[in-house]
Amino acid sequence: MRMKDYIPNQHGAWAMLVIPFLFGMLASTPGVVHVWLFTCWLLIYLLMFPLLQWVRTGKFGRVRGPIILYSLLLVPAAAGLLWIRPGVILMALLFLPLFAVNVYYAKRKRERALLNDMVAIVQFSLMVFVSYRLGGGNDYYLAFELFLISTMYFIGTAFYVKTIIRERHNRRFYGYSVSYHLCLALSALWLPSALLSVVAVILLGRAIALPRTGITAKQSGMLEILFSLLVLSTVWLTYA
Numbered sequence: 001m002r003m004k005d006y007i008p009n010q011h012g013a014w015a016m017l018v019i020p021f022l023f024g025m026l027a028s029t030p031g032v033v034h035v036w037l038f039t040c041w042l043l044i045y046l047l048m049f050p051l052l053q054w055v056r057t058g059k060f061g062r063v064r065g066p067i068i069l070y071s072l073l074l075v076p077a078a079a080g081l082l083w084i085r086p087g088v089i090l091m092a093l094l095f096l097p098l099f100a101v102n103v104y105y106a107k108r109k110r111e112r113a114l115l116n117d118m119v120a121i122v123q124f125s126l127m128v129f130v131s132y133r134l135g136g137g138n139d140y141y142l143a144f145e146l147f148l149i150s151t152m153y154f155i156g157t158a159f160y161v162k163t164i165i166r167e168r169h170n171r172r173f174y175g176y177s178v179s180y181h182l183c184l185a186l187s188a189l190w191l192p193s194a195l196l197s198v199v200a201v202i203l204l205g206r207a208i209a210l211p212r213t214g215i216t217a218k219q220s221g222m223l224e225i226l227f228s229l230l231v232l233s234t235v236w237l238t239y240a
Contacts, residue, residue: 006066008049012161012221015228016124016154017045022232023146024128026240028135036081037088037134041127043074048099052106091130098123112166117158125150146239149196153231156181156203157224163211164220174211181207193238199230 021041025034047070050063060067081088098119105116128147129140137143159177167173181204188200206227210220 006046006069008046010049012157012224013045013120013124015224016121017041019228019232020125020127020147020150021131023150023235023239024131024133024137024143025135026236027142027146028132028137030135033081033084033134034131036077036084037131039077040074040081043070043077046070047074048102052102052111055103055106056109056111085134088130088134091133094126094129095123098126114158114162118155121151121154121158125154142239145191146235149191149231149235152184152187153203156184156207157227160203160207160211161220161224163207164215165217168211177207177211178204191238193234195234196238199234202230203227 021034021038047067050066050070054060054063054067101119102111102116102123105111105113110116125147128150129143132143132146156177159173159180163170163174163177181200185197185200185204188197191197206223210223215223
């Protein structure tokens with residue numbers, strides 16, 4: 001057994017897995033149901049990765065182990081969640097059209113396409129609504145606001161990371177990234193917290209300065225942990 005076959009190598013996706021879930025949980029009432037929900041959410045992510053690899057390569061043998069393992073773990077976890085909150089099955093339907101887009105790009109071997117990244121970001125950010133609703137939240141304007149914060153932050157991160165790796169020497173793409181973050185900083189002025197505006201300005205500074213420093217992908221990934229924690233703590237102070 002090779003661990004790399006069981007653990008996804010898309011490191012940025014871990015923040016997208018956790019942060020929208022925490023946004024919804026912290027803005028509602030955390031409870032045991034969130035343990036069930038996150039267990040299922042984690043297992044779904046771990047299962048979707050080898051499934052997409054299968055779609056991409058057409059080689060089931062390489063991913064048979066993780067697909068079988070995570071499927072066997074997911075079935076009882078999902079059954080437990082459905083026993084507690086059967087209505088969650090309707091929320092799960094929201095994810096299917098977006099996952100179909102991911103399957104399409106995997107089939108075409110274009111998983112790194114920016115549009116595919118954005119679709120995945122929206123898909124992960126939808127967890128805000130699920131986590132919030134299962135925690136007893138009923139202010140859907142607030143949930144939508146958190147969904148937008150999650151989506152806009154991670155889209156900005158997708159732009160920024162590409163200027164560090166795949167589009168490092170693309171001045172036009174760098175301009176897209178900076179322009180997006182400038183619009184994000186201006187949009188943050190409408191949010192209910194000055195702290196969120198400050199964070200948006202910090203992210204703008206990141207998009208402007210760091211690609212010019214020659215920072216490596218590994219260094220950028222480590223810094224992204226700090227930026228993600230900054231966004232999470234600011235949202236917690238604002239909405240919890």
